[in-house]
Amino acid sequence: MIVFQQVSFLIVLVLGAYFFFRRVMRIRNNILMGQNEDRTDQPTKRLRSMLLIAFGQKKMFKKPIPALLHLMVYVGFLVINIEVLEFILDGISGNHRTFAGLLGNVRLTGVYTIALNIFEFLALAVIISCLFFLIRRNIYKVNRFGGLEMTNWPKLDANLILIFEIVLMFAILTMNAADQILQSRDVAGFPTTGFMGFSGFLVMPLFQSMDSGMLIAIERIAWWLHIIGIFAFAIYVTYSKHLHIFLAFPNTYYSNLMPVGKIKNMPEVTKEVNMMMGIPTEETDSPTEIKRLGAKDVRDLSWKNLMDAYTCTECGRCTAECPANQTGKKLSPRKIMMDTRDRVESLGDLFAKQGKEADDGKSLLGDFISKEEIFACTSCNACVEACPVMIDPLSIILQLRRYMSMEESSAPADWNAMFANMETSFSPWKFPPSDRFKWADDLNDQSGQKSPQNP
């Protein structure tokens, strides 16, 4: 029986790992579809930003209530991984509670008992938090969880993840409750753990009257449910909006360290401008490959834009702060990120089936994101400020605008007029450049002495 369980476990483990890593490699390749961009400078600053913002959840605490609930789930996720490790070791070795043996006499040191009680506390905290999250989403209907882009799948996805987490945590408590009763009945194979309070008080009373055979079955089912659930969850996450649990860390590490008002430069344009203006440029040996100006599709964006898209968990803080969205315009920064991810995914699938040269005739701009959306952006950076994991929707919007303005010349008519004014009068308004200093004529208006323009 034990050997059968071990073999089954190994099969599940290997299959789970295979499907998980296959997806991870696909996502990695998809992200690397983007253009190069160096984000490796200033490693200390980057590490600090990762520790504060991802590990330390700093930006979450702008909204204290969801931040606290989220912290519970986050700490639960981090800490319960230790228990998952024990599950895996148990599964492979056929032991029960490997760590109990490793940590010395359970009763003497109490370390294992304390650890299990912490896990149980967190399991309960995760359940409570997820219930609150479900209520906020489905009953209280917090505004930012709605919106045009929150159609059937994103809505279901969010709820599934919460339900998944609740089920996983219940499995732990159920398993421990059954285990404790079996221990008290001195059933072989259930070494002492000490009293596990949360399952002890909450679940154990339901099981007390059951016979030991039934309890062993419950314990085993809960164990398998938990570990298979964890593997399934890990794989599910890679297809869902929930990848921030892994990607928040690299995404904050590689985040923009410049002042957010600075727009990324286009050195290929600088080269041409310098040539036109007769400004000497540093010679570069490598012939400049002819690239598209701005971005029409996801491959024109930088890899960091694409990592941003995979990191987005659709919380909607960006959209809730977006002045365009909040006044009824079509633009939603969250939709920009979701569209970018959907497009990368569809292109990744296409390439996997038909090779890297395949073309489905679609593009991010036009088929996923409309011009009306990107025209509405005020570049105010409220979305960037709002994102707890340092996603930058504005950078994508500006790249799409560049393509429109420079490759398609399809900017709004007002903007084309503004461009023309700037070209001819060096001002966005149509004033003759010779009038630019006329304001100085009014300097002494109040005192009645009009000063000449050039004294």
Added chain:
Amino acid sequence: MVEKPTYSAPTMAELAQKGETPEVLLWIGCAGAFDERYKKVTIAFIKILTVAGVKFGVLGEEESCTGDPARRAGNEFLFQMQAAANIQILNGYGIKKIIAACPHCFNTIKNEYPDFGGSYEVLHHSEFLQELIETGQLKMEDGDSLKNEKITYHDSCYLGRSNQVYDAPRQLIESLQADLVEMERHRQNGFCCGAGGAQMFKEPEKGAKDINVDRTEEALETHAKIIATACPFCMTMMSDGVKNKEQEEEVKVMDIAELIAKSKNL
């Protein structure tokens, strides 16, 4: 009665001819030069600098748009042409320190021009005025015409979120002994006026409401008599919003430099 000084705005060309180098260059910006309303801010700022004894120069007709709206509307070529032309002039005069009243000009010169060989110390006029008060060059004790006046301050995105300048404008309002009242969304959470990202130069997209009206409503909720701004575009948007709400008789939109000038009776 003390006689008012005569104000002038010497150009870099004149100063160079006389062999003089000013402490700072004032970057006037297109709004500061052409916008009827914002010209008053330019003049107010120059009056303050004159009284504080700051030696400054301007580029006059040699200045041209920094290119900010072109870049944000996606026309990188046009932006870089403007940048290259301006940097040639700035470097030609050996400019070290620039003060801009427009946060868009300020952001572009400070953060974006270094990529094209234009590196200067750049301050927003609110930062510079605050510095003048701190060093005692600008004395605020004499003016109290805005004492206890209820003033709300609207954060400019390009000053605030983009460059983390939140305190200087607020300290200036406090130096007037005025009663600074915050809107619900302020500082990092400030709500845009609707003009950034080249929106100033086009009609808004279809929606339920104009952004400036939304923001103005929030400002009016504070019951402040003055909405202080620190950006020419914010000023236009908020003024239009106040007109839209038919409050222009009761509520004034003023730049922080104008508030200082008013408080000092300049």
